[in-house]
Amino acid sequence: MKGNKKTISRIFGYIKSQMFLVVLSLIFSLISVVLTLYVPILTGKAIDCILDNGIEWDLLKGYLYQIAASVLITALAQWLMNLINNKITYRVVRDIRRDAFAKIEELPLSYIDSHAHGDTVSRVITDADQFADGLLMGFTQLFSGIITIVGTLGFMLILNVKIALVVVCITPLSLFVASFIAKKTYDMFKLQSQIRGEQTSLIDEMIGNQKVVKAFGREDKIVERFDEINERLGKASLRAIFFSSITNPGTRFVNNLVYASVALTGALTVLATGNAAGTFTVGILTTFLSYANQYTKPFNEISGVITELQNAFACAGRIFELIFDTEAQIPDAENARVLDNPNGEIDLRNVEFSYVPEKELIKNLNLSVKPGQRIAIVGPTGCGKTTVINLLMRFYDVNKGEISVDGTDIRDITRHSLRKSYGMVLQETWLKSGTIEDNIRMGKPEATREEVINAAKASHAHGFIKRLPNGYDTVITEDGGGLSQGQKQLLCIARVMLCLPPMLILDEATSSIDTRTEIRIQKAFAKMMEGRTSFIVAHRLSTIKEADVILVMRDGNIIEQGNHEELMNKKGFYAELYSQM
Numbered sequence: 001m002k003g004n005k006k007t008i009s010r011i012f013g014y015i016k017s018q019m020f021l022v023v024l025s026l027i028f029s030l031i032s033v034v035l036t037l038y039v040p041i042l043t044g045k046a047i048d049c050i051l052d053n054g055i056e057w058d059l060l061k062g063y064l065y066q067i068a069a070s071v072l073i074t075a076l077a078q079w080l081m082n083l084i085n086n087k088i089t090y091r092v093v094r095d096i097r098r099d100a101f102a103k104i105e106e107l108p109l110s111y112i113d114s115h116a117h118g119d120t121v122s123r124v125i126t127d128a129d130q131f132a133d134g135l136l137m138g139f140t141q142l143f144s145g146i147i148t149i150v151g152t153l154g155f156m157l158i159l160n161v162k163i164a165l166v167v168v169c170i171t172p173l174s175l176f177v178a179s180f181i182a183k184k185t186y187d188m189f190k191l192q193s194q195i196r197g198e199q200t201s202l203i204d205e206m207i208g209n210q211k212v213v214k215a216f217g218r219e220d221k222i223v224e225r226f227d228e229i230n231e232r233l234g235k236a237s238l239r240a241i242f243f244s245s246i247t248n249p250g251t252r253f254v255n256n257l258v259y260a261s262v263a264l265t266g267a268l269t270v271l272a273t274g275n276a277a278g279t280f281t282v283g284i285l286t287t288f289l290s291y292a293n294q295y296t297k298p299f300n301e302i303s304g305v306i307t308e309l310q311n312a313f314a315c316a317g318r319i320f321e322l323i324f325d326t327e328a329q330i331p332d333a334e335n336a337r338v339l340d341n342p343n344g345e346i347d348l349r350n351v352e353f354s355y356v357p358e359k360e361l362i363k364n365l366n367l368s369v370k371p372g373q374r375i376a377i378v379g380p381t382g383c384g385k386t387t388v389i390n391l392l393m394r395f396y397d398v399n400k401g402e403i404s405v406d407g408t409d410i411r412d413i414t415r416h417s418l419r420k421s422y423g424m425v426l427q428e429t430w431l432k433s434g435t436i437e438d439n440i441r442m443g444k445p446e447a448t449r450e451e452v453i454n455a456a457k458a459s460h461a462h463g464f465i466k467r468l469p470n471g472y473d474t475v476i477t478e479d480g481g482g483l484s485q486g487q488k489q490l491l492c493i494a495r496v497m498l499c500l501p502p503m504l505i506l507d508e509a510t511s512s513i514d515t516r517t518e519i520r521i522q523k524a525f526a527k528m529m530e531g532r533t534s535f536i537v538a539h540r541l542s543t544i545k546e547a548d549v550i551l552v553m554r555d556g557n558i559i560e561q562g563n564h565e566e567l568m569n570k571k572g573f574y575a576e577l578y579s580q581m
Contacts, residue, residue: 007317010324011135014092021088028081029144035070035077036294037151042067044287085139093132096316099323100124108329109395110355118201123322126200127193127315134312141305145298152295159288163265167292170261171299173254188240190314195233197318202226240311255296262292330397332414339417342406344371344503344533346392351401353391362387362556365401369549374529376536376544378577379553385537388553389505392535393419423496427508429488431480436465437472439491443499455498458528460520461490486513493521497528504534510543518543541578550574 015022046063101124104112112120156164206213206222213222266285351365362384369375377385390396391403394410403410410418423443431439440455441447447455452472456462464487468474480488493509506525510518522543538544545564552560552567552574560567560574567574 007313007320010320011092011313011316014095015088017095018088018091021084021091025081025084025088025139026143028077028084030147032074032077032081033144033147033151035074036148037155037291039067039070039074040287040290040294041155042070043290044283047283047286081144082140085136088139089132089136092135093128096131096319096323097124097128100128100319103323103326103328106328107326109390111326113355116198116201116205118199118204119197120322121204122193122197122200123318126196127318130193130315131312131319134308134315137305137308138312141298145305148294148298152291156288156291156295159284159291160266160269163262163269163288166261166265167258167295170254170258171296173257185240185243185310188236188243189311190317192233192236192240192311193314193318195229195236199226199229199233202229251299255299258296259289259292262289333412336412336414337408337417339405339408339413339421342421342502344373345369345406346503346533347402347404347407348391349402349404351391351403352399353387353396354399355387355396360556362391365556365558367551367558369533371533372531373548374534374536374546376538376547376550377553378538378541378544378550378574380577383553384556385553386507387556389507389535389537392505393422393424421501422503422505423499423501424505425489425492425496425507425509429480429485429492431476431478431488431491433478434475435470435472436468436474436476436491439476440472440494440498443495443501447498451498452494455494458497458524459490459494460517460524461487461494464490486517489513490517490521493524497524500528502532504529504532505537506534507537508539509536541574552577 042063046060046067049059049063104120104124153164153168156167202222202225206226213219266288270282270285346367346369348365348367352363354361365388367375377388379385387396391398392410394403394415397411405413405418405421432442437449437452440452444451449472453462456465456472465472465474476483483491489509490513496504509525510521513521526546536544536547544550548563549561550564550567551558552572554573560570560572562570568578
């Protein structure tokens with residue numbers, strides 16, 4: 001329950017920003033409840049008017065007009081209250097989603113890499129929707145229900161204290177039943193949300209890797225895994241729904257006891273007092289029964305609300321865990337330097353790094369790169385090539401040691417200016433939804449159409465772009481739509497050629513391009529790298545023979561260093577790798 005209290009506190013933190021609307025909703029709710037409670041009094045008076053001295057039409061018409069006016073005003077007040085409650089709910093959920101999305105942008109890549117993407121998506125989308133449903137029900141029924149209970153109890157005490165006490169003595173059973181079930185359902189709804197996140201993650205993974213699934217014939221295995229998760233979700237949902245569904249019948253049983261007790265006690269009181277003036281009349285009994293019904297009805301609604309709120313709190317807890325309990329990346333230092341037109345002098349001193357503490361990766365790595373040098377990094381899979389790139393870009397911070405650019409530790413440089421100083425082309429392409437021109441212009445939004453076309457020509461992408469239906473104005477999706485892998489990679493290369501930053505990182509930048517185009521791209525790269533510090537990661541060693549320095553890595557260490565001829569003459573590990581091509 002401690003986590004539940006923390007969640008409620010955080011929810012109220014968001015509701016505070018909508019306090020004006022909350023007060024307005026309470027006012028309309030109060031108007032609605034007061035008029036609803038006033039109608040039984042008018043009805044009782046109308047009945048007594050008929051029973052006492054025959055029908056007094058003028059008096060009866062007055063009561064009927066008042067009843068009609070009360071009903072109309074009540075309906076209007078409830079409509080306005082529901083309208084405001086909707087606005088409060090979706091503003092709160094909007095703010096929560098905005099903060100969750102903003103937090104994702106602040107999270108370190110280590111969190112993104114170590115958590116299932118589908119579960120994160122499920123928190124921001126599905127859990128937020130579930131929370132919205134519960135919060136809306138809470139605003140709509142909880143406030144008006146509490147006001148109704150207090151109001152009807154007050155009116156009943158005014159009419160007859162003895163019968164009102166009968167009601168008060170029995171109704172706590174409803175609260176006990178609802179509270180008992182609520183404690184049981186919270187953990188079940190929380191488990192339901194977790195399994196739903198696991199299911200969303202599997203669906204996201206399966207859709208994104210459908211080609212791999214089909215290529216290796218894993219369809220049946222994926223379906224089996226989905227069925228297993230779906231079965232667990234079904235069991236968790238059934239348990240949660242079972243307990244939540246017995247709340248209403250349980251409270252209704254108690255409420256019916258209240259109604260029967262009021263009817264029996266009231267009838268005996270009427271018989272005992274007769275029709276004497278100022279006594280408990282049939283009209284008052286009718287009013288009292290109406291109040292008893294109105295008094296117990298909110299307990300049914302509140303019990304349902306409490307059950308739904310357990311689901312909402314469980315979902316909100318998962319969102320708030322992302323927003324408040326997940327550590328954001330270390331912010332830039334207050335006096336961090338903005339890197340502007342760096343020379344490209346890079347030093348790695350005694351660098352140590354591992355993704356997980358128990359598994360060493362890079363140990364005591366030292367490297368000194370002069371401005372304008374072309375550094376090639378080669379080695380077997382898993383030796384740490386891409387990890388070095390991640391450290392240079394400060395996607396991850398070193399565990400020990402130091403990486404500096406132009407003599408400044410990159411931890412003392414703003415991340416934005418550091419990353420802006422690198423042009424990066426990876427084996428895995430990344431495009432956004434938009435036009436071809438928008439994707440090329442991503443790193444330089446102010447570029448003209450002519451500059452975009454020149455960059456596309458330099459990367460040999462202009463030819464296929466002109467063949468597209470709308471040329472540079474052709475709209476593509478984030479996965480590239482109908483473009484081939486090679487065409488998508490050419491767009492990423494064109495993007496870097498448009499920016500021409502002072503430092504370059506090429507990680508298998510031509511892996512998806514045909515041999516003829518690759519030769520042309522290599523020539524374009526050679527021209528682009530002139531005067532720029534460049535890091536080239538490649539498995540095809542023939543593509544890096546012209547590098548100034550080739551670093552040969554194995555098990556996180558640089559075991560050989562030199563140019564192509566020097567390394568071949570050493571007849572070491574590099575020569576062995578080259579001979580196996």
